[in-house]
Amino acid sequence: MAAETMKDTTMRGLRWVALTRVVSEVFGLLATVVLARLIAPAAFGHAAVALILLPLSVILTFEGFASALVQRATIDESDRRGAMFMSIAGGATLTVVVFALTGPVWRPLFGAQTASLIELMSPAMFIGALGGVSLATLLRALDFRSTGVIETVSTTGGNVAAIVLAAAGLEARALVLGALLQLGVSSALLIARARPPLPRWSWSAQRRITSYGLPAALFGLVDTMFRNEDYAILAARVSAAETGFYYRAFNLGVVYQQKLSTVMAQVAYPVYSRTSDVATLRSIHERAARVHAAIIFPLQALLVVMAPLVVPFVFGSAWTPAVRPTQILAVAGMFAAILVGYVQVMLAIGRPRPLLAFGVARLGFYAGVVLLASRHGLVTIALAVVSAYLVILLGAYRLLLQRYVGISIRRLAPELGPAVAGCLVMSAVTVPLMHVLGGNLPRLVQIVLVGIVGLCVYSIVLRTVFPSAWTDAKTLVVQVLGPAARRRRKGTNATAPNDVVPAPEHATLPTSPG
Secondary structure: OOHHHHHHHHHHHHHHHHHHHHHHHHHHHHHHHHHHHHOOHHHHHHHHHHOOHHHHHHHHHHHHHOOHHHHOOOOOHHHHHHHHHHHHHHHHHHHHHHHHOHHHHHHHHHOHHHHHHHHHHOOHHHHHHHOHHHHHHHHHOOOHHHHHHHHHHHHHHHHHHHHHHHHOOOOHHHHHHHHHHHHHHHHHHHHHHOOOOOOOOOHHHHHHHHHHHHHHHHHHHHHHHHHHHHHHHHHHHOOHHHHHHHHHHHHHHHHHHHHHHHHHHHHHHHHHHHOOOHHHHHHHHHHHHHHHHHHHHHHHHHHHHHHHHHHHHHHOHHHHHHHHHHHHHHHHHHHHHHHOOHHHHHHHOOOHHHHHHHHHHHHHHHHHHHHHHOOOOHHHHHHHHHHHHHHHHHHHHHHHHHHHOOOOHHHHHHHHHHHHHHHHHHHHHHHHHHHHHOOOOOHHHHHHHHHHHHHHHHHHHHHHHOHHHHHHHHHHHHHHHHHHHHHHHHOOOOOOOOOOOOOOOOOOOOOOOO
């Protein structure tokens, strides 16, 4: 695909994913606040382990049995039928395995309450598998509008269900049942939008799919374990309340910025897979990483400054012990922001095996770090997690991106300078401002004032000292939010955002079924 066409497609995809992501995450944040006041921290600690199955259900089945449909240059109907057969069989098998391990594994390891929640969550494996081939169909056609809308509707539905059930007194079970509903709605909408083929076994199709999908699925498993092993380790070694406080701090410091990062990640894999050469892929990824840091870093820095105000005000005084870990883990969130996209790069260039090897090493390293720190309090655990994320960041660039694509951390580091400098100046202004305003104004007013002043200072630094970084960030905002505004101003019949993105030259599937 030509470079200019790829840029247009990428920005159009970013626009739709960003718009739908903003809607779902704003509502998701409101739902989180409500749930934090309806459900005790200990209940969150019990549910955290069971909720691991939500991303795992999608990653194992999609990466293992359907992701090859996106990455391969050409596919035929036997590939789609074979992928559907393996998705259903694999999802059903995983559901049975998770359920059967309740007695021998989950209950002795995590206790009866957490084990019952894992048992309740076990159908997620089969439910997630049903929509895998449909998702691959939409991604292959670069139909980001449909995937974004489906994700928004399903996430919103799951959050509403969780709130209603929590209000009815279901506590941790409300979180699990809400997650199951979210997954069910997502699979149903994906099937309705891109009807999958009937499943059929084919030796040739299975070989083509599994040669790529097996290591990709194994990495998906390892990656999900990495993202959740800290919860599991803490659930087994500290109290449920401490696990709940860590869960809240990690979500605020790392997971919420990763939700914004998903805008880039969702677009990256199908777009990178359609890129014609490594040089173009490298250029797109490096610029995306620079812009990404310019957007994410100031939000993380503000979280460090305002966590003592925000956490108790938003989630209630019961969550005050999560304040200091949240401030520390916000730094890990910055490192995670720089890491966004490296997985999609490796999968797009057809290198799942080295990615899997790195993932296994990362899994063991991170588990060891959290295990060693787990008996020394939440602050020590948070500091250990930040150190681990820094090591993982350096390793990903040195062992994967530099070796296979030519993207080095040394080449990227200077490009992060504007975001870092802007955050330092912003902190130098907002920290004293917090002390001046403390006790003199209502907390909500303090939060709004400090946030507005901080973002204004950051913007001024970028615009006056680092104009190129300012231009990149401004361009992203304009590209994401600007077309609708320009149409309203000009009154023209500009291309509507729901116009179908042209399918890649070598795609054999239609953009979507009628």
